[in-house]
Amino acid sequence: MKIDYVLRETAINLRRNITLTISAIVTVSVSLALFGSTLLLRQGVDNVSQLWTDGIEVIAFLKSDVTPAQRQAIQEFIDSNPDVGKSRYVDLKESRDEALRLFRANDAMRTKVEQGTRIPDSYRLVPKSKDINLMKSLGKQLAAQPGVFQVVDETDGIKTVTGVSAFAQRAMLVIGTGLLVAALLLILNAIRMAMYARRREIEVMKLVGATNWFIRVPFMLEGVFQGLVGSAFALGAVAALDKAMNRAAANRDYHTILEGFVASPGEFRLTMVIVIILGITIGAAGSVWGLSRFLKV
Amino acid sequence: MITFENVSKIYKGNVEALHGATADIEKGEFVFLVGPSGSGKSTMLRLINREETADKGRIFVAGKDIARLSTWRVPYLRRNIGCIFQDYKLLTNKTVYENVAFALEVIGRPRHVVKAQVPAILELVGLETKTSNLPEELSGGEQQRVSIARAFVNRPLILLADEPTGNLDPATSVGIMRLLDRINRTGTTVVMATHDRSIVDTMQRRVIELDSGGIVRDQARGVYQ
Numbered sequence: 001m002k003i004d005y006v007l008r009e010t011a012i013n014l015r016r017n018i019t020l021t022i023s024a025i026v027t028v029s030v031s032l033a034l035f036g037s038t039l040l041l042r043q044g045v046d047n048v049s050q051l052w053t054d055g056i057e058v059i060a061f062l063k064s065d066v067t068p069a070q071r072q073a074i075q076e077f078i079d080s081n082p083d084v085g086k087s088r089y090v091d092l093k094e095s096r097d098e099a100l101r102l103f104r105a106n107d108a109m110r111t112k113v114e115q116g117t118r119i120p121d122s123y124r125l126v127p128k129s130k131d132i133n134l135m136k137s138l139g140k141q142l143a144a145q146p147g148v149f150q151v152v153d154e155t156d157g158i159k160t161v162t163g164v165s166a167f168a169q170r171a172m173l174v175i176g177t178g179l180l181v182a183a184l185l186l187i188l189n190a191i192r193m194a195m196y197a198r199r200r201e202i203e204v205m206k207l208v209g210a211t212n213w214f215i216r217v218p219f220m221l222e223g224v225f226q227g228l229v230g231s232a233f234a235l236g237a238v239a240a241l242d243k244a245m246n247r248a249a250a251n252r253d254y255h256t257i258l259e260g261f262v263a264s265p266g267e268f269r270l271t272m273v274i275v276i277i278l279g280i281t282i283g284a285a286g287s288v289w290g291l292s293r294f295l296k297v
Numbered sequence: 298m299i300t301f302e303n304v305s306k307i308y309k310g311n312v313e314a315l316h317g318a319t320a321d322i323e324k325g326e327f328v329f330l331v332g333p334s335g336s337g338k339s340t341m342l343r344l345i346n347r348e349e350t351a352d353k354g355r356i357f358v359a360g361k362d363i364a365r366l367s368t369w370r371v372p373y374l375r376r377n378i379g380c381i382f383q384d385y386k387l388l389t390n391k392t393v394y395e396n397v398a399f400a401l402e403v404i405g406r407p408r409h410v411v412k413a414q415v416p417a418i419l420e421l422v423g424l425e426t427k428t429s430n431l432p433e434e435l436s437g438g439e440q441q442r443v444s445i446a447r448a449f450v451n452r453p454l455i456l457l458a459d460e461p462t463g464n465l466d467p468a469t470s471v472g473i474m475r476l477l478d479r480i481n482r483t484g485t486t487v488v489m490a491t492h493d494r495s496i497v498d499t500m501q502r503r504v505i506e507l508d509s510g511g512i513v514r515d516q517a518r519g520v521y522q
Contacts (some may be wrong), residue, residue, distance in 0.1 A: 001403075002405065002408075005402055016390050200386065200388070200464075201388055203386070204386055204388060204399070205399075205403050206375075207346070207348075207375060207380050207386070207401055208375065208376075208399070208400040208404065208451075209372045209373065209374075209375035209376035209404050209446070209451075210372060210403035210404065211369070211372045212369075212372075214403055214405070215364065217402075
């Protein structure tokens with residue numbers, strides 16, 4: 001098979017069927033842009049839940065009359081416990097500063113703290129595992145230590161976050177798969193229409209003795225070109241979404257909420273690669289499938 | 298060159314297009330297939346080209362049982378068979394030159410062969426001045442000449458013609474028949490389905506008459522009747 005013939009035929013076909021070429025490219029780009037955006041958002045949801053559960057702590061507030069010996073015993077219990085990842089002691093001053101920071105919008109509470117309400121000192125533990133049962137058992141053991149006033153764990157919070165995250169991820173997966181299937185059908189339909197418009201040409205090629213592969217290759221290249229250009233536009237749209245998220249995350253008002261939601265450069269690149277590979281594969285496979293019925297002469 | 302041995306072809310809906318057809322066409326023969334519409338003429342041509350396959354019987358083309366050909370070998374069979382049609386089947390977006398060159402390019406002939414053979418065949422069919430025209434800029438007779446040039450440029454062993462003069466006036470038809478006769482004289486076997494009584498009667502070649510899918514007459518130097 002001659003390369004110059006194949007390239008020339010592909011170029012001529014793309015130019016002469018410009019309307020169908022454009023419609024196939026638009027279909028690929030819109031579908032893949034939606035799919036790529038869903039992938040990126042799914043990654044964002046994953047990052048946010050990861051970030052949230054990473055920062056989860058078990059807090060043991062100490063009694064106001066805790067003795068140094070009791071504190072020493074608590075410290076030893078924490079240091080020797082294999083389930084504890086990281087731990088730190090938050091003294092009275094730091095607790096007060098934290099309370100002032102947290103209540104900065106709540107005048108009544110802030111005033112109380114400023115007027116001298118005691119905020120107890122505490123131990124903050126980050127467990128090695130996010131297993132809820134393990135966290136609860138750790139909390140119970142801590143609460144049993146003399147000198148401990150109250151233990152606050154965030155198992156309910158973890159339950160909620162992991163539940164919401166799992167739901168969001170499933171929803172994104174369903175939406176993404178649905179979009180991909182819709183994209184596939186739309187692209188196949190666009191390619192099939194292009195094939196139908198050229199069934200006479202295919203019939204003549206068959207009649208003069210062209211092999212199936214000889215007929216397929218220029219159509220496949222055409223499909224690859226359409227898939228590639230379509231995915232390039234889709235990449236533009238996904239990149240614009242990523243940029244918008246980065247810009248929004250840079251804004252101080254939304255920083256805390258959106259910080260984790262932004263995909264990392266690595267995740268962004270992976271999404272790009274997936275979109276390009278999908279575009280090319282859909283284009284080439286769609287052409288071969290679209291052509292199959294016209295080759296049965 | 299072409300042998301039909303008790304061939305039957307049944308289309309969907311139990312329509313029997315051909316039943317028990319037996320005929321032997323020698324190399325270099327010129328054969329007319331005549332008969333009313335639906336008698337099985339086009340089916341015979343489509344079976345030779347393996348656009349269709351027989352349901353019963355065997356067909357040999359150039360010594361090969363074409364039912365036994367694997368799908369990937371069918372294109373190679375077709376390279377030995379040129380086809381012309383009543384509606385020309387030209388590619389409307391290609392010029393006269395490109396339409397003819399296309400037949401060589403798709404079977405992988407080198408560029409220098411295409412450059413040498415296409416002008417020569419266009420001269421043979423009398424279209425050397427119309428190489429850059431699109432089919433729509435040509436008359437019906439000229440379009441059929443392009444179709445003949447495309448079918449013959451590869452020097453096939455067999456030329457199948459399905460009512461090639463069906464859309465042409467008598468004078469133009471005579472020109473087309475002269476061309477087919479000339480091609481036949483080079484040794485190419487020509488099988489032509491036609492309704493044109495005057496052509497068959499004038500040329501006095503072998504006539505195979507079909508009726509309701511059966512061969513009812515096979516006559517050397519016959520007439521239409």
